[in-house]
Amino acid sequence: xxxxxxxxxxxQGLWSDAWQRLRRSRAAVVAASLLLLVIVLAIAGPWxxxxxxxxxxxxxxxxxxxxSLANGHWFGTDANGRDLFVRVWIxxxxxxxxALLATLVSVVIGVAWGATAGYxxxxxxxxxxxxxxxxxxxxxxxxxxILTVVFGRSLVxxxxxxxxxxxxxxARIVRGQALxxxxxxxxxxxxxxxxxxxxxxxxxIVPNVLGTVIVYATxxxxxxxxxxxFLSFLGLGVQEPLTSLGRLVAEGALEMESSPWLLLVPSxxxxxxxxxxxxxxxxxxxxxxxxxxx
Amino acid sequence: MTRSPSQPGSPDAAPLLQVRDLxxxxxxxxxxxxxxxxxxxxxxxxxxxxxVGESGSGKTQLLLACLGLLAAxxxxxxxxxxxxxxxxxxxxxxxxxxxxxxxxxxxxxPLSSLTPHLRIETLLTEGLLDRRLATRDEARQRALRALEDxxxxxxxxxxxxxxxxxxxxxxxxxxxxxxxxxxxxxLFADEPTTALDVSVQxxxxxxxxxxxxxxxxxxxxxxDLGVVAGLADRVAVMYAGRVVETAxxxxxxxxxxxxxxxxxxxxxxxxxxxxxxxxxxxxxxxxLASVRTAGCDFAPRCNYATATCLAxxxxxxxxxxxxxxxxxxxxxxxxxxVEEA
Numbered sequence: 001x002x003x004x005x006x007x008x009x010x011x012q013g014l015w016s017d018a019w020q021r022l023r024r025s026r027a028a029v030v031a032a033s034l035l036l037l038v039i040v041l042a043i044a045g046p047w048x049x050x051x052x053x054x055x056x057x058x059x060x061x062x063x064x065x066x067x068s069l070a071n072g073h074w075f076g077t078d079a080n081g082r083d084l085f086v087r088v089w090i091x092x093x094x095x096x097x098x099a100l101l102a103t104l105v106s107v108v109i110g111v112a113w114g115a116t117a118g119y120x121x122x123x124x125x126x127x128x129x130x131x132x133x134x135x136x137x138x139x140x141x142x143x144x145x146i147l148t149v150v151f152g153r154s155l156v157x158x159x160x161x162x163x164x165x166x167x168x169x170x171a172r173i174v175r176g177q178a179l180x181x182x183x184x185x186x187x188x189x190x191x192x193x194x195x196x197x198x199x200x201x202x203x204x205i206v207p208n209v210l211g212t213v214i215v216y217a218t219x220x221x222x223x224x225x226x227x228x229x230f231l232s233f234l235g236l237g238v239q240e241p242l243t244s245l246g247r248l249v250a251e252g253a254l255e256m257e258s259s260p261w262l263l264l265v266p267s268x269x270x271x272x273x274x275x276x277x278x279x280x281x282x283x284x285x286x287x288x289x290x291x292x293x294x
Numbered sequence: 295m296t297r298s299p300s301q302p303g304s305p306d307a308a309p310l311l312q313v314r315d316l317x318x319x320x321x322x323x324x325x326x327x328x329x330x331x332x333x334x335x336x337x338x339x340x341x342x343x344x345x346v347g348e349s350g351s352g353k354t355q356l357l358l359a360c361l362g363l364l365a366a367x368x369x370x371x372x373x374x375x376x377x378x379x380x381x382x383x384x385x386x387x388x389x390x391x392x393x394x395x396x397x398x399x400x401x402x403x404p405l406s407s408l409t410p411h412l413r414i415e416t417l418l419t420e421g422l423l424d425r426r427l428a429t430r431d432e433a434r435q436r437a438l439r440a441l442e443d444x445x446x447x448x449x450x451x452x453x454x455x456x457x458x459x460x461x462x463x464x465x466x467x468x469x470x471x472x473x474x475x476x477x478x479x480x481l482f483a484d485e486p487t488t489a490l491d492v493s494v495q496x497x498x499x500x501x502x503x504x505x506x507x508x509x510x511x512x513x514x515x516x517x518d519l520g521v522v523a524g525l526a527d528r529v530a531v532m533y534a535g536r537v538v539e540t541a542x543x544x545x546x547x548x549x550x551x552x553x554x555x556x557x558x559x560x561x562x563x564x565x566x567x568x569x570x571x572x573x574x575x576x577x578x579x580x581x582l583a584s585v586r587t588a589g590c591d592f593a594p595r596c597n598y599a600t601a602t603c604l605a606x607x608x609x610x611x612x613x614x615x616x617x618x619x620x621x622x623x624x625x626x627x628x629x630x631x632v633e634e635a
Contacts, residue, residue, distance in 0.1 A: 122366055185406040192361055192401075193421045193472070194393030197386075203420065207411045 018211070021287035028283025031276040038273055042096055045089030049074070052086065054241045076261045078251065087243055088266055092273070094244040098158060099224045103217050105163025110170025111206060111213055117171070118178025119201050129175065132168050140165040148236045158237060162224050173216055177209040211288035218281035222274040229270070245270045309336040310480055310511045311360070311397075315372035316382075318355045318364065318535075329355045330535045332372070334610075335513075339479065342502070342512040344526035344543070346519065346558070350580060352535035353515045357482050361397060362389045376480070394421045398473035402485040404465035408457035414441075414468055415453035421476045440471035444501055463494035470501055481505055483514045487521055499525050519562050523547060528617055531555045534581050534591035537610055541618040551618075551625040554592045590623070598624050 022028055046052075075084035117128035144161045151157050181187060182205075190200045229246020231237035238244040245266050252263030318330035330352040337343050345353045359370040360381060374381040376396055381389065393399075401407040408417055418440060419433035428436065434453070441449035444467040457465055466486065473481060483502060487495040503525055506512045516522060522529055522543060530540040531552065539552035550556040557576045578595035581587070590596070593603040602623050612619030 185401055185403055186409040188363060189399065189401055189407040189469070189472075190409065191363060192393055192399035193476075194390040194395060195420065195424055196390060199420075199424055203412070203416075204409050208409075 018284075018287045022283055025283040025286060027279045028287075031279035031283070034272060035276040035280065038092060038269065038276070039096065042089050042092040045092075046086045049083055049086045051083035054082065075265045076259065078255075078259075078262055084262065084265060087248060088245075088269055091243040091245045091248045091266060092269055094238055094242060095225050095228060095246065095270075096273070098155075098162065098228045098238075098244070099221045101159040102162035102166060102224045102228075103220050105159060106166030106170050106220060107213060107217050108167075109163070110167035111174050111209070113167065114171035114174025114176075115178045115201050115205050115209065118175040119182050119197065119205055121179065121182065125175070125179075129172075132171050135165075136168055144231065145234075145236060148231075153236065153239060155238070158228065158231065162227055166220055166224060170213070170216060170220070173212060174209050177212060178205050181205050181208055215281055215285040215288060218277055218284055222277045225270070225274065245273075309338050310377065311335070311337040311513070312375040313356075313360065313372070314375075316356065316359060316374060317371040318352065318359045319369050319371070320365070321367045321369070328535060329368075330359065333532075333535075333537050335530060335537070335540075337480070337511045337513055339511050340506060340509045341528070342506045342514060342526045344522040344529045345513065345515045345532055346517065346522055346529055347532035348517055348580060351532040353532050354484055356532075357399075357484055357513065357515055361393060361399060361482070362386070363399075394478065395425070395476040396478055397480040397482060398476070398478035400466075400470055400473045400481060400483040400486050403489045404462060404469045405489065407469055408465055408472075410457055412456070413453065414455055414457070414460075417457070417468065418453070418472050418475055421472070425476075427476070436475060437471070440474055441468070443474070443504075444468075444471045445497070446471070462490055463497065466490060466494070466498055467501065470498070470505075474505070478510065480511045480513065483512065485516055485518075486514065487516070487518065495521075519559065531558070536591065536621065538592065538622070539620045540610070540612075541620075545618060549627050551620040551627060552592075552622045553596045553598050553624075553626060556626055557595075590621075598626075600624065 075088060077083055078087065113128060113132070117125045144165065147157060147161045178201075187200065187204055190204050195203075225245065228237055228244060229249065232244050232246035233250040238247060248266035249263065249270060252259075252266055255262045313333060313335040316330060316333045317328065320327045320329060333352075333356055335343065335345075345356065347353045355364065355368070358364050359368070360374045360376075362381065362384065364370060370382050372382065376392055379388075379392065381392065384392075412420075415434065415437060418437035419428075419430070422428040422433045422436065423430065437453060438449050441452055446452055446464065446467055452460070452464075452468070457468070460468065466489075470486075481502075486502065487498050490498060499521060502512060502514065506525075512525075514521070514526060526543050528540065529543050529546045530537045531546075531554065532538065533554050539546070539550070539555045541551070546555065547559065550559055554576075557574075560574050561576060563573055576595055581591050581594070587593075587604075589604040589606060590599070590608055593599040596603065600623070606623075608621045608623045610619045610621040
């Protein structure tokens, strides 16, 4: 690192400033690196093995073999003789995909809904937020189960169902921020410039709440992964031969005494992902907190 | 006629902005608060009108009402005409065709009136681009010119910067440049110098004078009589939501007619005063906006008040065709005879 006193003051935006702060947080950097490793493995991992996700290895003495370097089953095999290394990364891929898409759905709906309600205020705000309250009151587990039962089990539906539940909190957070921002002088200046409400919301309000949104989103991702695991655990989530971390943990729990690696390996990956996301979220929150900005 | 020789603009030209009997009331849990009552003003092109008053006299609400920017519980009555268009009661869409392009607003605090995460270029050009009045290149050229007009050093580099990288004075200049981008005919300046230090204030006032000399009407709101003396052609003094005196600047300073105006002028500390002399204040406090009496609002604090002053409210009166008028039963001096006592 160069001496900051000697370096010329760089032209810095708010985002590059936040990025610098994030890089100074060791926990966030370690978490981000680990997460990156997991993502790379989730994408490339299955190709590293000679086995495929559905392939049963009949050549072994028992169907569930323990982890070994010699036979290429680095994480062992499951009760059906399928390679766990491949299945874990396929499962991670699925869990991350669900988490990302569902979070994206919840961020898009939540931000648009919350910013509109908060900026317009008054009666519009009342109605929009009462709608959110009503959805909150529904037991969301029940809601998702009904959705999957009525429309059948499909991946897209899982993304939508989880996202449709997840946006409520996001909308509330964003609405609170937009309500406060609306009173700020720069918003009045934008109105006095004759900009229409949609432009003001999109250009002057939403970017101001993005810091909070990003932080909350990184904390939503683990929730969604857990929720998907729970759905899969109940048999409502991802279907065979595809799998997810939640399913692998659920199946591993059945064979816990005879083949503990079936539980330990996917649990370790799941725990790593969740921990990393939480640390990254904390780091982002600190980095984007305007009160700490120097 | 008591117009000062410096008065620009023809008195016969139709005023750009015509405010008639404007009232602003706020509905609060404790009843209706009348922030502004029966205010009438005219503003012509190339003229600078200053509205002076202490905090809470309703001067900012007057300006916000003209642009349709009152808080949700605020209600404006009367009439505000810009050119041949009525602004009170106009829809947001109609107002948006006037805001920025017809009337621009320069607000008090340049530190908070520029959206922090947008580059100067975006802040300057968004009004033009959003209305598709210019292509991106044209808009950038105009932004460069606008920054040059306000005397910004190295405008090309400024376009890429963010507001927090500029000093307070520079930000106010950017805000002025942004206000001028869409070619308005009228500029509302709400205490444009309050948040700035003295050396920068002078520069901003110079720029505002330049804006007026380019033929725009400038309505400046201030509590600083120094600002008024240097810039304004005419002054309207507000007290408790009403205009109590209006006159050409020189005349107002030389011979204030309303006791409140006189007291305001007397309260300004002077450099040639004896250093030991005390600052002169106005005894008492302004009346609460929720409590309005039948008499003159200033009567309880006025040295000249009589029973008439407490009982009946004086009308704002002046000679026909003149610009000077005073709302007082017992005006000081007599440079303008009141038509009817």
